[in-house]
Amino acid sequence: MDLKRTIIDLMPGPLVRTFASPYIAGKGIGAGVAKADDLHSKLGIYSTVDLLAEEVFSRKDVEATVQIYLRMVEALKDRPFASISLKPTSLGINESEAYCQENLRRIVAAAAQHGMHITLDMEDRHFTDVTLRMFKAIRNEFDNFGIVLQSRLFRTTEDIKALHAKPCKVRICIGIYREPADVALQDKADMKAKLFEHVQLLLDHGHYPEIATHEESLIHRCMEYLDKRGVPKDAYEFQMLLGVPRTEMQKEIVKRGQIVRLYVPFAEDWKYAVHYLKRRLAANPAMAVMVMKNMFGS
Ligand SMILES: Cc1cc2nc3c(=O)[nH]c(=O)nc-3n(C[C@H](O)[C@H](O)[C@H](O)COP(=O)(O)OP(=O)(O)OC[C@H]3O[C@@H](n4cnc5c(N)ncnc54)[C@H](O)[C@@H]3O)c2cc1C
Secondary structure (H helix, E strand, C coil): CCHHHHHHHHCCHHHHHHHHHHHCCCECHHHHHHHHHHHHHHHCCEEEEEEECCCCCCHHHHHHHHHHHHHHHHHHCCCCCEEEEECHHHCCCCCCHHHHHHHHHHHHHHHHCCCCCEEECCCCHHHHHHHHHHHHHHHCCCCCEEEEEECCECCHHHHHHCCCCCCCEEEEECCCCCCCCCCECCCHHHHHHHHHHHHHHHHHCCCEEEEECCCHHHHHHHHHHHHHHCCCCCCCEEEEECCCCCHHHHHHHHHCCCCEEEEEEEECCHHHHHHHHHHHHHHCCHHHHHHHHHHHCC
8 A cells, every 4th residue: 555545544534524625515415505506696607416425335325325315306406507426336336236226217217307417427447337337228218317437548439439329418537546557548648638539529429528627728628629610509518526726717618608517515424525535535646735735825
C-alpha cells in the first residue's frame, strides 16, 4: 500500500468532512432538493442528485437504499431540471447481478412515471461488464435510463459502438479510478483527447453526450466542435461536480443556451459518506490536492 493511501485511510472523519464539504449538498434528501432548487432558480443550472453511500452488502441495507432512492424520485418528480444518479455497489451488486438489476429497475420504473432521468454511474473496471449488461437490459424497457463511460479505458470505443440501438444519454468522463496500464491510458492529456473523440463517436451513433469535465480548454474545444457540426443545443450537455470552482465557465455555458448540470451528492448518514469519500480519495489522491488549492486559493 502506498503512502498516500495510508494517509487517506488514517484521516479522521471530521477532516474528510472538511475536505468534502464544498462537494456535498448536506444531510438528507431535503438538502439535495434544496441545492437543486437553488442552482436552478439562481443560476439556471440543472442537477443530478446522488446519495453518498458506502458499498452496501446486506439485503436490509440495500432495501433501505432503494427506499431512499424511491423517496428521492417522489421529492424531485416535479422538477424537470433534476435527475438522479446511482451506483451498483449501493444497490445489491455484491449479492448478485439479478438482484441488483431488479433494484435498479424498480427505481428506473418509478422515475419513468414522472419522466425523470436516471443515470447509472460507472465504478472501477471490475464492474464495467456487469454495469453495461444491467444497463442494456433495463434500457430495453425504459427510455429514461442513461449510463457513464470512462474515456481512460481502452475498451470504451468498442463499448460506445456496442452501446444500444436506441439513442441513450451517456455521461462521458475520464474516469475517477486509477486503472492499470494494460487496460487504461495513464496520461491525463491522452484521456482528455480520447474524451473528445468519444464525444464525436457518441454523436455519430445518435447518442446524447453528457460531457463531464472541468477542463475549460476541453469544454471550449467541444463547444467549437458542436457548433461547427450544427448539433442542436438539446442534444448534449455539460456536467461538473458541485464545489469545483467553475462559476464563470458555467455562466458562459448557460448564456450560450446550453445545459450545464452539476452532480449534487447528499449524505443520509455522515458515517457512510466518510467511507465513500475515503474510497474516492484513495482512488484519486490528486483530488485532495485540488481541494486544498480550491480551499486556500494557492
Ligand atoms: C458530473 C460528473 C459525474 C461523474 N461521474 C463519474 C462516474 O460515474 N464514474 C467515474 O469514474 N468518474 C466520474 N466522474 C469523475 C470524472 O471521471 C473525473 O475524474 C473528474 O471529472 C475529473 O476529471 P476532469 O476531466 O475534470 O479533469 P482533471 O484534470 O481531473 O480536472 C481539471 C481541473 O478541474 C479541477 N477539478 C477537477 N476535479 C476536481 C475535484 N474533485 N476537486 C477540485 N477540483 C477539481 C482542477 O482544477 C483540475 O485541474 C464524474 C465527473 C462529473 C463532473
